[in-house]
Amino acid sequence: GEDVEQSLFLSVREGDSSVINCTYTDSSSTYLYWYKQEPGAGLQLLTYIFSNMDMKQDQRLTVLLNKKDKHLSLRIADTQTGDSAIYFCAETLNQGGKLIFGQGTELSVKP
Amino acid sequence: GAVVSQHPSWVICKSGTSVKIECRSLDFQATTMFWYRQFPKQSLMLMATSNEGSKATYEQGVEKDKFLINHASLTLSTLTVTSAHPEDSSFYICSVTAPGYNEKLFFGSGTQLSVL
Numbered sequence: 001g002e003d004v005e006q007s008l009f010l011s012v013r014e015g016d017s018s019v020i021n022c023t024y025t026d027s028s029s030t031y032l033y034w035y036k037q038e039p040g041a042g043l044q045l046l047t048y049i050f051s052n053m054d055m056k057q058d059q060r061l062t063v064l065l066n067k068k069d070k071h072l073s074l075r076i077a078d079t080q081t082g083d084s085a086i087y088f089c090a091e092t093l094n095q096g097g098k099l100i101f102g103q104g105t106e107l108s109v110k111p
Numbered sequence: 112g113a114v115v116s117q118h119p120s121w122v123i124c125k126s127g128t129s130v131k132i133e134c135r136s137l138d139f140q141a142t143t144m145f146w147y148r149q150f151p152k153q154s155l156m157l158m159a160t161s162n163e164g165s166k167a168t169y170e171q172g173v174e175k176d177k178f179l180i181n182h183a184s185l186t187l188s189t190l191t192v193t194s195a196h197p198e199d200s201s202f203y204i205c206s207v208t209a210p211g212y213n214e215k216l217f218f219g220s221g222t223q224l225s226v227l
Contacts, residue, residue: 035218042117042204043155043218088154098145099206099216101154 004091006102013110018076020105022089025070029091032065033099034074037086046074046087076107084109114138117205117219124195125227132190132222134205140185141207145216146178149202161188195226 003025012018024032030051035043049056049063049072056063062075072089086104114137124130134144142163147155159180161167167180177199179191192199204221 033216040221040223042115042220043206045215045217048215098157098160099155101156103154 004089004100004102006087006089006105008103009106009108011108011110012079014079014081016079018074018079018083018107018109020074020076020087020089020107022072022074022102023070024072024089024091024100026091026100027067027070031092032063032072033088033090033092034061034063035088035090035101037088037104039085043088079107079109081109081111083107115205115207115217115219117222119222120220121223121225123225123227126196127194130192130195130224132192132203132205132224134188134190134207134219136186136207136209139209141188141209142185143208144182144188145206146180146188146190147204147206149204149221151202155204158190192224195224197226200224200226 005023031048033048034046036046037043047058047061047063049065060077064073086106088101088104090099090101092099116135116137118133122130144161146158148158149155157170158173159167159169161180161182163182163185169175177193182188202221202223205219206216
């Protein structure tokens with residue numbers, strides 16, 4: 001079945017890099033996503049990667065995909081206190097379809 | 112990016128009453144909308160998929176008579192929690208796919224429902 005796993009917590013100091021990891025089980029995934037959720041708010045799409053890509057960079061964000069190991073990571077460079085939030089990885093098997101979410105990683109950025 | 116408006120942001124109701132949550136796509140036509148539920152400190156679970164002009168498709172374990180979904184137009188879907196009970200208290204979020212953004216889902220801001 002489909003399953004997406006994330007570690008629950010990550011704490012970093014301001015200015016450091018953060019790396020949030022995610023593993024998934026379904027090798028049929030077409031797109032993999034990273035969403036950010038601030039307290040009491042909806043989800044904000046940060047970035048996504050197509051399954052035939054290894055890496056995608058967007059300003060401070062770098063997504064790495066190891067399809068062989070079914071491992072996805074999100075690196076945030078120069079982490080700021082405003083980056084404190086819960087980060088969800090998600091996969092979908094088809095375009096615009098059902099998303100399977102991980103449990104979310106709570107990122108805490110200390111000054 | 113596409114804009115999705117969800118209303119209300121929070122609602123408190125008495126047990127046994129019904130609550131309606133609206134999800135609107137503001138600048139595009141959304142043929143498909145999704146409704147998710149999120150319990151505290153947990154992930155999002157898909158409840159149902161809503162297609163304009165047809166009946167919603169519910170995920171296993173979600174009671175369709177309790178969670179009524181109406182997708183009457185290309186810009187509006189509603190979720191009605193009927194005869195709400197305290198265990199229905201949760202954060203409900205809608206999302207939509209947008210033309211030209213087929214690989215992305217855009218989310219509303221969510222509705223916090225508290226049933227007393």
